[in-house]
Amino acid sequence: MRRNPGLFWCTWGILCLLGTSLFAQFQTGLENFLNNSSLKNAVVGITIRDCSDGKELLNYQGQLSLRPASVAKLLPSAWALEKKGADFCYETRVFYSGGIRGQAIAGDVVIVPSGDPTPDSRYFPDSRFIRKLVSVLQEKQIHTIKGRILIQTEKEVNIPGSWLWEDISNYYGALCHDFNYRDNTYNLNFTTGAAGTPARLLSVEPEVPGIRFQNQVKAAVAGGDNAWIFGGPYSEVFYVKGTLPAHQAFFQVKGAMQQPENCFIKELTVRLAEAGIKIEGQNPEYPEREELYVYTSPCLEKIVFHTNKSSVNLFAEALGRLMAPLHYENAVKKWLAEQGIDTLGVILKDACGLSPQNAIPAETITHLLYVQRNNAAWVHSLPVAGRDGNLNVYLRHHPDLKGKLCAKTGSFSGVRCLAGYLTTASGKRLAFTLLVNNYTCPVSILYEAVGTFLSDWVKYK
Template structure:
């Protein structure tokens, strides 16, 4: 482990033990794509904790989504794997002969999974409509209200402006709906012609879209949404593949409660329930519980946080760790379990911020601790080589396929990987590889990292 005060020269030491050949391993970091990159590597035996290989292990580097290992592991440590969120729905006022003279009130409970695509078996909108019908309500003389109970979520100041309106920039709120994501359904024609915006699902009230997307010969989604969370108009620019009858571009829903209200009112109307929007008393007097929606277990949310790298879920886990000072509490938690927190800079819990910086050894030591302390809930959340698409390149060798489980991270100029590797001797290694500011093809960088893992596995 690292210790503060040893001097900066220590950060650049290459350490090779267990008989590794320095020339054999070192050549990976001399290849042209990574020769001028900042690289941090730390590999340790899980059982003994002994160092297998280190290269700038104490250098704080951008980890991208690998930082989700911190939020997921420490949330499980603090809350256990069986924590659930509760969202309560009440009705107030007087109910007579199918007419409710009052409000239907949703009290947010911080659940990030309401109507999430990752948990399709539990639909919040359906449950609310069923509960209303089950009470015999056919008319509401009042409103449907979402009580959030706190100040609006704020975008971390270090998030890039070009990210905040796109789906992966969805913020965590006390009330969340459909992964806080909407879909722009588009149609494209010949290359070079304007694409047409067909619909927005769910509708985003109070927001207009200025569409400047073109059709392209490129067979990839290169359309981006620009604008802040309070913007009345969002700009869509870029390209989508030509000649598509339907193509989806996803955006961040920054006011999920507004989108939910539109959707639930529409669904109630379809079910024959009329909502006459009238101002009535919003107090607690006379409130009756209509529905309690229980979230999936925390371990299931952690599963998708790491498997699918869901930023929204990671931010929710960060809020569990600390709603006010995440970075400080993470460092305190790490120090408490014996992991040095020197050099760590955290601006968010999901890794979207390019200002995050964490040493490779921190992640490797976290993996050593998690293996002993967190059990299956954490390990099951990590993508698996030969199974999960995100590890396709990293595990593309017989000695790695099925023997590596790891969290990936990527953003411009960053490729990162941290997890467990079983070598040919049957030993389990914990490893972290952080590569910043590489040149050229990112797939080639991934292949260099894969080849390094293969070398580790074959020794």
């Protein structure tokens, strides 16, 4: 046996104890997966539990702390649902000062945020904070705001120290702020010509006040979006580098808003002007405030649904902040320990899994899946093979997984992870985690190997 023979033979022995037929059925599948020559440089952790009684059916290097990528989203999403409830909603309150005199607000309009990640999110097309706020002002027949539009934020912008420089200004690196808007994302709209020529930046949507974009993108013969945005929350110049496909009349590159409150105020000002409402921008001192409007987010169940189905980093970070505004790692480990789950080896630098310094043992994740197996809203948030596209890569050679594989994916360079539930042909439900780190083979080969391994377990009785 090639890799760590002691651990493999220990696993083999465990399988033997479960019965000769079970051993014969699955030891070959595990051995074939581990001996796949394309994975010889990878580090693997696999654990499987029977959801009917919690019995551990397989543990291969399940104690190793491996990078989970987006599988880490399982923790804050389950925690939030359990403690806050599926019906929990964020509330963003809007106040005005100075009273209403005639058709004018004498003072400021002040927005007090709650960390809600959903205002004007593309995942919630009916939750339009700007539209509703403009509508409320129109209903009150307001024509003038004497003061300013203010957003009351107290916290500084804190980027997790382990996030990579090439990630933090691109859309998947959108930070969670006190106030969030449009998924904290903007679009750079390009057009490209022949390969090797500069791409032309047509527009920025929405406008990002105070930021100048230095475009260094070129057209390339082949490939998709290989353009990267470099900048930070206190930068005034963002550099856009890399390549885009040649001869594209229109191509979008998505970036992360570093100061979403500024983008919101800019766009709100435009919308108010279109509605005939003027902002004079005076600085009147009216300490008393009255409530104008309360924006209520979609319920937590729906936020968690998109957190895991669409793997939205911003939503996962918001859930982490909701549950633990400070010291997320310590707080989530305490919650896990309360459920009897071993936290030794758990290292968490963020809630979404973007940090390459995160590490979780496979056995910890599988134990969580077993404990939370009846958390219906959480289980419903996991992608399903054949229904959600991000799992279809495992169906190409193994159609028997359709409808039977329900799992959260996690991936970045050299990392592919999968954790969730597998329903066997006999109707048994298994909780499993499969973490692969540092693979060097084409990802298609890895998908096929994982699909073969899981397909074998569908036959489990």
